Amino acid sequence: MVGIAPICLAALASAQASGVSPHPGEAGGAGLAIRCAKALVCPLDPSQVQVMDNVRILIRDGLIEAIGPARDITVPRGFDSIDVGQGWVMPGMIDLHSHIGGGGINDGVYQTNPGLSVRPTVVPGNARLRLALSAGVSTILFIPGSATNMGGIGLLLRTAPERYEEMVLLDPGSLKIAQADNPKRWGYGMARIMLNWQIRDTVRRGLAYARRWQAFEEREGPRPERMVHLDIFRALLAGTPISVHTQVHQVVLSTLRILVEEAGLNTFIDHGTFDGYLAAAKAEELGVPAILGPRSVSWKNRGRGIDHDGRFMGVAAEYQRRGHSMIGFNTDAPVVPQEELVVQAAMGARYGFDDSEAGTVRGVTIIPAKVVGIAESRGSIEVGKEADLVVVDGHPADPRNAVRLVFVGGRRVVDAEEERLW
């Protein structure tokens, strides 16, 4: 149990009660200092120190101003101070495969729907978002479902704010493509071959459209006719990632071939399960990250046993064993509850994923931040970044350690002492 100096709680409570002045830590408020037993700092470069002992973190205007050994960092005058005792601090967690932003994530009339967006379905502050936040998940990529080959545009959302405009970090956050399986339809008569043709055909049209706009902007061509449903490809050309529901060896290979090698688009493997890990070395070679889950194992009687003759394979462990360096974890929430994101990483470790360099924590923080293009501002505890922080009783990948406090933009938004949601 993490103890908090009661005087600080009182100060925070009175600030909240007044309801007008900014809270300590957030923009415009007093500074905030947090001392903890360990900080999982998670810089992107894995050769840098990932875990620090007896740490103080200074927060001002919602950003991290300093982090280092508590003995070296004095609390500036005017700062509120919190000591979480034996508690650990980690960056706010990020899930790149989530459907809990609202409802109505599948429009199944057409086979490819690059023009659709989950935007009109977002329900700010919904109960699942609150639960996610209470578990330290501060950012989600809210994406369409996999009922069609291209479900549409996903949004990168903060889970804490109750106003839509404050929730949205990136719009578009990604284009959702479902490479095989779920989008199959019409019973007999449609196989993966046609699904892949649909994807290739739409990507080809979309990119041609986006390039016409590029030419126009570079004064090398006429103004193209606006085709709203293909506008997303202009963003893709500029680097917005494609999140690809893909799994099984040959399907992951198709993903790499069609979207990365042929189209040259920023793509990440989403799911990547069953024996998808057999394509891990190629994915690494092409710089394609893998956000794995919700299934964590491949096994003859649970998976498809295509390569492994009944042996049990931990999916993350197998990507790692093949030299893949950008491994993250997802929940596909609500397939696995959003609040159990860190348990997904922990189970990855149980199934053989090497956690000695804090890989479980990196896989739900800095790795997804990098993949979706927000590593400059989130995903690690480094000076200048957003103060999205989670206080846990101990190592977060041991589920016996509960989340005690969550800070978003420096503001304390969850306190399990006051209200425990998970």
Next chain:
Amino acid sequence: MVARALGTGLAIAGLWACAAPAPGLSPVPLAAEGELRALGPDEEGTIWSCARILTVDGSDRIFDPGMIAVQGGRIAYVGPPLAVPAGYEVRSMGNTWAVPGMVDLHSHIQAGGWGDINDMVRPVNPELSTRPTIRPSNPAIKVACAGGVTTLFGIPGSGTSIGGFGVVYKTKTDAGYEETVVRDPGGMKVAQNFNPQRGPEELGGSWAGLGWILRDINKKAVAAARDGRDDPALANLVRVHTGELPVLIHCASAEGVANTVRMWKVEFGTECVVSHGSWDGYKAARFAAENGVPVNHGPRTMNFRSMERPERFVGTAAEYEAAGVPDFSLNTDAGIIPQEELFLQASMSARFGADAYRMLRAVTAHPADSFRLGNRLGSLEAGKDADIVFYSGDPLDPRSRVELVLIEGEVQYSPDLDGQWF
């Protein structure tokens, strides 16, 4: 200690004289604690050493490091390392922790899937048994073993008010029914409310009807016992009413748990165990405790956004523990939660506020004791079955891995030999 364990064992063995004998287990001449005799020329035994032993015995002894001698399928010695007498094979398990094999009283994986657990023509089926459906060493059982679960009560489903009788068996990975059975019938399965509810036009459409159906059949069994009437359909139910066999009762919610205690303990005086007890069932925990009724909790171990006003989050395992129910245990209801994740039920209950060590008891000693299997199972003590699991670290931390599973002294699972199964 040894004398006490042996004494209890004999007493209970007498009580359960009619239950199936322990196949393959011959009486072992037990050494007094602290000494270990040399083996004769015809005797075989193995000594297992490791970094830590959590005995989960009545005194909660922990040995750092420790040594376990196994002979004839049973534990001959557990304690600090001693000089090894002649005749023993010595096996070092290095830095691992040894814990008792886990026991789950609510499991449906005996047939290898969801099939064959519900016969739903009649609302009560005390004449039925899961015996003909058991597929020993089926793939789900093998993975359970790899997850450190060594004993299961394989029971019917909750499709009717009395599903029938279950079998207590070991999760040996390559054995037949005769080698795996611990007790058959192991006990009865009742579903007190919710699932067995029948159509509105039938008796049993409401909980009142369900209650009547159960009371009626119980009265018939009591009368049959009193009159010495030989009714094959009621024979096993009569054994429940004579206290010869325990009964596990699917119930949930406060009124469901209270009805179970009232009918099965207060009115009929059976050896009943509440199973599930979910949602606000913990509100009847004190009533269960006062009447000495054990609770086998799960798979849901928290209550959230319930009928509570104001809404609050409740870790329900902690509530049952606080109420002092005897032999509190946890279940998976496998395959609702995969059988191999029984440990995670304990970890998550700790996350939700229960004491972590008590939750280890809840998957080892307590389920064994509450089903009167404590003479053989549930802790590492001289005289008990050598069902031992070696973990790479703390058994409730998912990052720890199962390194070896012994059942009755025989290696059933070793990732080194078989590859990792879980």
